Amino acid sequence: MAGITFANETFLPLDPATAFRSFGSGAGPGWLMGAVAERLEEGASVDLLISASGRTLRATARITRLAPYRSIVIRHETPWEGETRITFAARSNGTSLRAITTLPEEAVAWIGETLPAQPRTSQDEHQIAPSIALLTSLSGESGFVGRAAANCALLAVEELNALGGVDSVPLQLQVGDDQTSPSGAVQAMESLLARKPLAIIGMHTSLSLTAIEPLIAAHRVPYIYAAPHELDQRTGTLLRLGGSVHRQVKAAVPRLVDRIGPHGGCYLIGNDYSWPRSTLDVARQACVDAGMPIAGEEFVALDADIDFADVVERIRRSGATMVVSALIGFASIDFERAFSHARLRDRVTTFSALLDEPTLALLGADGDGIWSCVTYYRDLDTPSNGPFLSRYFTRFGAHSPMPSALSAPVYEAVLFAGRAAHRVADGLDTDVSTALSKIDVDGPRGPIPFTGDRFEPPVYLVRATRGGLQLAEVLSPVE
Numbered sequence: 001m002a003g004i005t006f007a008n009e010t011f012l013p014l015d016p017a018t019a020f021r022s023f024g025s026g027a028g029p030g031w032l033m034g035a036v037a038e039r040l041e042e043g044a045s046v047d048l049l050i051s052a053s054g055r056t057l058r059a060t061a062r063i064t065r066l067a068p069y070r071s072i073v074i075r076h077e078t079p080w081e082g083e084t085r086i087t088f089a090a091r092s093n094g095t096s097l098r099a100i101t102t103l104p105e106e107a108v109a110w111i112g113e114t115l116p117a118q119p120r121t122s123q124d125e126h127q128i129a130p131s132i133a134l135l136t137s138l139s140g141e142s143g144f145v146g147r148a149a150a151n152c153a154l155l156a157v158e159e160l161n162a163l164g165g166v167d168s169v170p171l172q173l174q175v176g177d178d179q180t181s182p183s184g185a186v187q188a189m190e191s192l193l194a195r196k197p198l199a200i201i202g203m204h205t206s207l208s209l210t211a212i213e214p215l216i217a218a219h220r221v222p223y224i225y226a227a228p229h230e231l232d233q234r235t236g237t238l239l240r241l242g243g244s245v246h247r248q249v250k251a252a253v254p255r256l257v258d259r260i261g262p263h264g265g266c267y268l269i270g271n272d273y274s275w276p277r278s279t280l281d282v283a284r285q286a287c288v289d290a291g292m293p294i295a296g297e298e299f300v301a302l303d304a305d306i307d308f309a310d311v312v313e314r315i316r317r318s319g320a321t322m323v324v325s326a327l328i329g330f331a332s333i334d335f336e337r338a339f340s341h342a343r344l345r346d347r348v349t350t351f352s353a354l355l356d357e358p359t360l361a362l363l364g365a366d367g368d369g370i371w372s373c374v375t376y377y378r379d380l381d382t383p384s385n386g387p388f389l390s391r392y393f394t395r396f397g398a399h400s401p402m403p404s405a406l407s408a409p410v411y412e413a414v415l416f417a418g419r420a421a422h423r424v425a426d427g428l429d430t431d432v433s434t435a436l437s438k439i440d441v442d443g444p445r446g447p448i449p450f451t452g453d454r455f456e457p458p459v460y461l462v463r464a465t466r467g468g469l470q471l472a473e474v475l476s477p478v479e
Helices: 016-021 106-111 143-162 182-193 206-219 245-260 274-289 309-318 329-341 357-367 385-396 408-425 432-436
Strands: 004-012 045-052 055-067 071-078 082-091 094-103 131-136 172-177 199-203 223-225 238-240 266-271 294-300 322-326 349-352 371-374 459-465 468-475
Touching: 016 082, 016 094, 045 357, 055 143, 071 143, 131 143, 131 182, 131 408, 143 172, 143 199, 143 329, 143 357, 143 385, 143 408, 172 182, 182 199, 182 206, 199 408, 206 274, 223 408, 245 274, 245 322, 245 349, 245 371, 245 459, 245 468, 266 274, 266 309, 274 294, 274 322, 294 309, 309 329, 322 329, 329 349, 329 357, 357 459, 357 468, 371 468, 408 432
Parallel strands: 131 172, 131 199, 199 223, 223 238, 266 294, 266 322, 322 349, 349 371
Antiparallel strands: 004 094, 045 055, 055 071, 071 082, 082 094, 371 459, 459 468
16 A cells, blocks of 8 residues: 555553453553444444644544454544554563554645645546546544445446446546535535536535535536435535435434333434534424423534533433434434443433444444434345445455445435436437436435435334344335
8 A cells, every 4th residue: 555654652551462452442551543442353443533733633443353462453444544553562561562554645644734635536637537526524523424435436436437437438536525514525625626527426414515505506517415414405406315304304203202102301412503403493393293392402513522421411310201313423423422321221212313334333332222214224125235235345345334324325326427427428418417307316225216306215214233223114204
């Protein structure tokens, strides 16, 4: 791997076996990168804190190899790809711990003072070729969702190229990181637009979407927003593919109230921006309509280091029997960890409006029992899903991040854009935006017809267990 390699060595006053087993505790003496892992086994997700140039970056990785008491190898996923090999050597009064990390060239900008300004491409950046772009989050509050999204986009581009690309020319893939922030989204979007892609796929927050909508309108670029959203309509060249969270929540919340009864009340919590606020507005009304009172609500800042212990205690004191969360990214992980550690899960039903498999992998046992409603999950029984997962893990490896409702739609969106580009190349339509309105989406979620103003995929009420998201009920979204 071309890039940068550096070493770090520390001493632990522990024997090698104890030092090895303490990996992932996050609080062990001398531990590198503040690693937190729910379990010590191959394939387990790792939550990291990396300090560089006066900043602390929250990152994710995955354990890929273990040699008990001798070495641990982790593969970095976000904000960059790379690998760290940690070795353990016995010393007279403890263990010498040495970490050798190899990162790509793009990480040099992270370790320095500036963030990378240019998106990455799947081919030689100097080659002139049609391209499809992906704008997603590889860093910041929701950074851990981006690697699976980028993988799904790359898989779709490679499959399109295997079929001849567009007009017999291979497609390129460009990937931009919005850094889970409006300013980062604008910076990445401007860089993507400079390469004049056929279409751009978006998997990011509505906060970023609001920031870049003027660019979408000004450039008239076909923009397929694949994330769950609070709006349904198509506006200009913006097409929403992910499904309306409002409809999903309106369908799911009454079903949970039916299961637990309306006693006690519901506590609402979310990040302080438009998507969580509007989603919780819908949840509040759904609870009231179902006869459940509101026990409390609060909003926390996005991308803030929050100790949720006080929040959880307020939930406990409120007497709530249900929590509806519209927290995103690391805030959702930190909240659910605190909630689980307070041992409230058994008596308070928790519903997350945005729970997917990569989030659950980081939570581990702390995620057991959380309810959600999604348009895709790993075990979804459609003809296309099993073959899709097989191709994905063959291409990216058995320990790659699981595709989810926040990444599988990206695969569909890229194929969707590719089919539209084919129609233009064949002379059936004059532009990609026009072509998009004439074809249906088909992929891991099954066929999703275009109804004239939106895509509305099926919705599934699921519950998190140690094995993943388990189907409880198929929901029909409520208008």
